[in-house]
Amino acid sequence: MLAETDPFEIRAPGARPRVVIIGAGFAGVAAARALKRSDAEVVLIDRRNHHIFQPLLYQVATAVLAPSEIAAPIRQLEAKQANLNVILGDVVDVDSAHRTIDTVCPGIGTRKVQFDFLVVATGTRPSYFGHDEFAAFAPGLKNLADAEAIRTKILSAFEMAEATDDENERARQMNFVLVGAGPTGVELAASIAQLVTVTLRGNFRQIDPATSTITLLEGGDRVLPSFAPSLSRKAAKRLAKLGVKVLTGVKVERVDAQGVIAGGTRIPSATVLWTAGVAASPIVQLLGVKTDRAGRALVEPFLNLPGEPNIFVVGDAASVQQDGRPVPGVAQAAIQQGRYVGRLISDQIRGREPKRAFRYRDKGNMAVVGKNFAILEAGHLKTGGLLTWFIWAFVHLLALPQLQNRWRVQSQWLWSYLTGQRSSRLISEAPPPTNASQATKQTLTS
Ligand SMILES: Cc1cc2nc3c(=O)[nH]c(=O)nc-3n(C[C@H](O)[C@H](O)[C@H](O)COP(=O)(O)OP(=O)(O)OC[C@H]3O[C@@H](n4cnc5c(N)ncnc54)[C@H](O)[C@@H]3O)c2cc1C
Incomplete structure (x- = not known):
């Protein structure tokens, strides 16, 4: 009251x-x-009671970082500003x-x-370009709840693939489709690729996670369209090296419980992620x-x-x-x-007239494509590779909201870099049984 x-x-x-x-x-x-x-x-x-460092949300979605490592309570962040009140x-x-x-x-x-x-x-919020019905099957990535839901979806897919003896269902569970090859789509796809080939290696008995398929769909003619074409090519090459299948110039016509229909072809997938567009x-x-x-x-x-x-x-x-x-x-x-x-x-x-209109000073644009590779475009400088990846890591560490975030992220990254392990492999809530997994259960109990 x-x-x-x-x-x-x-x-x-x-x-x-x-x-x-x-x-x-x-x-x-x-x-x-x-x-x-x-x-x-x-x-x-x-x-929400917290400020989110959105550029690292994809690492929460792929189990590299825990939610609290990239967020800070707003009240704590602004505690020293005496003239400020926070309302949740x-x-x-x-x-x-x-x-x-x-x-x-x-x-x-x-x-x-x-x-x-x-x-x-x-x-902003994710935009499904007039197809809001896709949202139920293809979550977007905008906040910590989204990131945790995506993490659960990805990790659960391997559990379900391991549990089923239906080959088609197993393939569907191990097919990951990302719609939209902007920075979020590219970063997520590359991170999933490393999860399946390195982190999950040797963790399952019935499946080999490294045989998963990761497909990145893009309506335009190249990945990372906001970067120079030469950098898009570098990123695409790197994605191919990581095993990500990139399909450009394809339009997604339908997303449903079975997967995606894109360019007239159905791609069965239990994990479709929407990284395509945003609306205010x-x-x-x-x-x-x-x-x-x-x-x-x-x-x-x-x-x-x-x-x-x-x-x-x-x-x-x-x-x-x-x-x-x-x-x-x-x-x-x-x-x-x-x-x-x-x-x-x-x-x-203070009674002063505004002097000059707003002008944006572009300090450069970066995107990371898995371990050891990032691209950078700043004015005429267009570069990519290991050194850029270190710059990316340094810049992002410094930009995190609080010292404690920086400290924790840095140690998680170091651990992950050296061992390939990810410390937030948590399935928060078991997904409801699918028809296929129910069928498997019936076979086991009959
Ligand atoms: C997954 C992802 C990755 C990204 N990666 C990068 C990157 O690598 N580099 C980069 O420069 N940019 C990146 N961006 C873009 C960048 O995060 C945004 O440009 C930036 O967050 C915009 O800041 P903002 O303050 O306008 O909005 P936001 O940071 O989105 O903040 C909006 C705030 O408003 C609150 N809010 C919304 N509606 C209401 C309401 N009705 N009532 C109360 N509160 C409300 C929300 O809870 C939120 O806290 C990324 C974005 C995403 C989603």
């Missing part, structure tokens, strides 16, 4: 301006921190005219929160702003909404054009936008 006078709804006369930030991802946290020294009351709202809640409505938002808080109900400035940093979080729709095809808000050069100087959208939820091209949906862009808006609001509170 809430007190009758909720301090977030009722404002004291003469109170400091309140900046409400929805989303404690890269952009939201950066915006909050940029407001640390401002004379504002900052309220950071997220539906799901924002379900935004009333721009009355300057309020509705947040559903667990165990409490709906809280109304007033704002003077609003920063929407709610990121639905909160953006509530702002009444024009959006691009992926539902991202079309913002002004100062990242505010047209006609709304105090309402901003940043990070993956915003569509920002620079020099005629969209700013990419990557962590660096989200951090820079969040920081920019935090500073801009701080200046506005």
Whole structure:
């Protein structure tokens, strides 16, 4: 139960301006921190109590890391920022005219929160390009729950393959299909390849995990289309070396309990993973702003909404054009936008006019393709190999949210590098029996 006078709804006369930030991802946290020294009351709202380092989610999904190693409690992360309050809640409505938002808080109900400035940093969710029915069979990778569900799906497939004596079912369980060869698809596929050839070696008696098939489907003509073609070729070569089958120019027509139909051919698979596309979080729709095809808000050069100087959208939820091209949906862009808006609001509170429009500084783009190989594109520099892999590892370690994350990830990586073992091989919840496994059970008991 809430007190009758909720301090977030009722404002004291003469109170400091309140900046409400929805989303404690890269952009939201950066915006909050940029407001640390401002004379504002900052309220950071997220539906989860933790900030996630999404670039390493694929390692949680493939049992290299545990969920807590790439996440940090938002309250702990921002404990030293005295002007900041954290609310755990799901924002379900935004009333721009009355300057309020509705947040559903667990165990409490709906809280109304007033704002003077609003920063929407709610990121994206997987997009199935109008085929939401695929979601039930092909999970996307966006948060820790997704990563754990994928890990369970992958590890369970081997258990079911080991248990069945139906050859077709065994093959289906050992077929892994990933839809979309962007960085997440490539990183996941390569990591699964190493799981089956190295980590699971000698662990089963009826099956050899190394005989699994990993198929990466891509609608475009190459893997990693956001990188230069020369780097795509390098990555494709590396994937082939790891045993990943890459099929480009194929359209997925259907995903169901039996697998995928792509380019007119059925690929039987018990594990189909969706790494294809993203759409902006639905909160953006509530702002009444024009959006691009992926539902991202079309913002002004100062990242505010047209006609709304105090309402901003940043990070993956915003569509920002620079020099005629969209700013990419990557962590660096989200951090820079969040920081920019935090500073801009701080200046506005001090009575200063905003000086310059937002400009994204591209510090380079990286993708990892299994152990010992990564690619890097930074301006004219296009490179790939072992040294780049070490740079990738170093950069990602430094970027983790807390020292304790860095420490734990570093030791897991070292252990995994030296032994090939992965320490989070946990099946959280046994999957329900399939028809084939039920049939096997009946044979055994009859
Ligand atoms: C699997 C994966 C791998 C990636 N790899 C890389 C990489 O290697 N390099 C790179 O630069 N980028 C990578 N990215 C992209 C990068 O993570 C995003 O660009 C970045 O996270 C965007 O930051 P954001 O703050 O806009 O959104 P997010 O980080 O997604 O944060 C959004 C936050 O809003 C919260 N939220 C959403 N809706 C609500 C609501 N209604 N109420 C309350 N809270 C809400 C969410 O819980 C979340 O905490 C990857 C993304 C994924 C999913």
